[in-house]
Amino acid sequence: xxxxxxxxxxxxxxxxxxxxxxxxxxxxxxxxxxxxxxxxxxxxxxxxxxxxxxxxxxxxxxxxxxxxxxxxxxxxxxxxxxxxxxxxxxxxxxxxxxxxxxxxxxxxxxxxxxxxxxxxxxxxxxxxxxxxxxxxxxxxxxxxxxxxxxxxxxxxxxxxxxxxxxxxxxxxxxxxxxxxxxxxxxxxxxxxxxxxxxxxxxxxxxxxxxxxxxxxxxxxxxxxxxxxxxxxxxxxxxxxxxxxxxxxxxxxxxxxxxxxxxxxxxxxxxxxxxxxxxxxxxxxxxxxxxxxxxxxxxxxxxxxxxxxxxxxxxxxxxxxxxxxxxxxxxxxxxxxxxxxxxxxxxxxxxxxxxxxxxxxxxxxxxxxxxxxxxxxxxxxxxxxxxxx
Ligand SMILES: [Zn+2]
Ligand SMILES: [Zn+2]
Numbered sequence: 402x403x404x405x406x407x408x409x410x411x412x413x414x415x416x417x418x419x420x421x422x423x424x425x426x427x428x429x430x431x432x433x434x435x436x437x438x439x440x441x442x443x444x445x446x447x448x449x450x451x452x453x454x455x456x457x458x459x460x461x462x463x464x465x466x467x468x469x470x471x472x473x474x475x476x477x478x479x480x481x482x483x484x485x486x487x488x489x490x491x492x493x494x495x496x497x498x499x500x501x502x503x504x505x506x507x508x509x510x511x512x513x514x515x516x517x518x519x520x521x522x523x524x525x526x527x528x529x530x531x532x533x534x535x536x537x538x539x540x541x542x543x544x545x546x547x548x549x550x551x552x553x554x555x556x557x558x559x560x561x562x563x564x565x566x567x568x569x570x571x572x573x574x575x576x577x578x579x580x581x582x583x584x585x586x587x588x589x590x591x592x593x594x595x596x597x598x599x600x601x602x603x604x605x606x607x608x609x610x611x612x613x614x615x616x617x618x619x620x621x622x623x624x625x626x627x628x629x630x631x632x633x634x635x636x637x638x639x640x641x642x643x644x645x646x647x648x649x650x651x652x653x654x655x656x657x658x659x660x661x662x663x664x665x666x667x668x669x670x671x672x673x674x675x676x677x678x679x680x681x682x683x684x685x686x687x688x689x690x691x692x693x694x695x696x697x698x699x700x701x702x703x704x705x706x707x708x709x710x711x712x713x714x715x716x717x718x719x720x721x722x723x724x725x726x727x728x729x730x731x732x733x734x735x736x737x738x739x740x741x742x743x744x745x746x747x748x749x750x751x752x753x754x755x756x757x758x759x760x761x762x763x764x765x766x767x768x769x770x771x772x773x774x775x776x777x778x779x780x781x782x783x784x785x786x787x788x789x
Pocket of ligand 2: 528530
């Protein structure tokens with residue numbers, strides 16, 4: 402590979418000129434193509450992608466476009482590679498990078514932001530004011546892997562050093578892809594809502610963020626942590642991750658059940674991960690006066706809201722965008738200390754070449770799939786050789 406002399410590479414990690422990458426064509430259409438391997442710029446590294454987790458947002462991007470935004474519009478037929486929850490191995494260092502070394506295993510946070518707007522300067526780069534502005538005359542250098550720049554359904558990806566978290570020894574590639582999911586829950590609980598030890602919490606909806614929300618909240622000392630959902634299998638995963646109580650909303654009224662568990666007082670905080678149409682109202686009725694709600698999922702229709710209840714009870718409502726305030730680093734720290742086992746939510750692994758099948762497993766929840774991970778095959782081959 403002919404990178405400029407400022408880029409540091411290593412013979413131990415030879416880099417080809419071309420790589421395999423999944424590219425989005427028309428809505429719902431993915432094709433595996435050859436693409437050039439990009440050179441890392443200043444403050445960037447080249448990551449050899451080892452594993453990528455599939456997220457509900459991937460399914461939305463591939464089927465309908467947003468929140469991905471390429472060249473100011475929808476991401477279709479623009480040679481765009483989706484995939485944002487990935488981990489891998491550093492194989493090249495751009496100019497000025499000495500924070501990381503070639504060969505280190507890292508997991509990445511999705512948003513690098515632009516680095517020059519007010520929100521990025523505040524550390525809120527998931528709320529970058531220049532979202533999608535990284536092209537033509539409006540180039541602010543914004544980066545969000547798999548949303549405004551190429552993502553991880555490929556062999557290699559370029560990443561800013563600020564988005565990298567080291568993967569501790571002993572953590573599997575699959576578990577490392579879940580750091581950013583735990584980080585999204587962490588941001589919702591700590592930075593947005595200020596959850597502290599001893600506060601009570603309801604998590605509504607046992608999807609990946611909800612389940613890891615339970616795990617992170619327990620690791621942070623929340624008490625009690627109550628999980629609501631419709632499927633007993635998912636609620637059992639919540640118990641495995643530390644939930645003190647689970648409520649199946651098909652059998653019990655969740656607001657009444659939460660009130661009963663908390664002696665009529667309600668909880669301090671609700672992390673809403675169900676996206677149900679009445680979820681905000683139910684969340685508002687579950688919290689106590691002065692309580693907080695963080696909305697991590699949403700209904701696609703507009704929904705009526707009991708504003709009077711929110712106002713009269715001094716209730717806070719937060720919308721969450723991604724793994725804000727570099728929560729990836731804090732989530733990685735909890736996972737490195739084995740404060741919870743995120744791999745409880747990893748259910749399936751496929752080869753990268755089988756991405757369409759993996760996406761179908763995630764979309765249709767085949768075999769109760771929660772987190773489906775795709776791996777680059779050469780990794781599997783290399784591991785096979787090492788084991789012989
Ligand atoms: Zn995601
Ligand atoms: Zn910005």
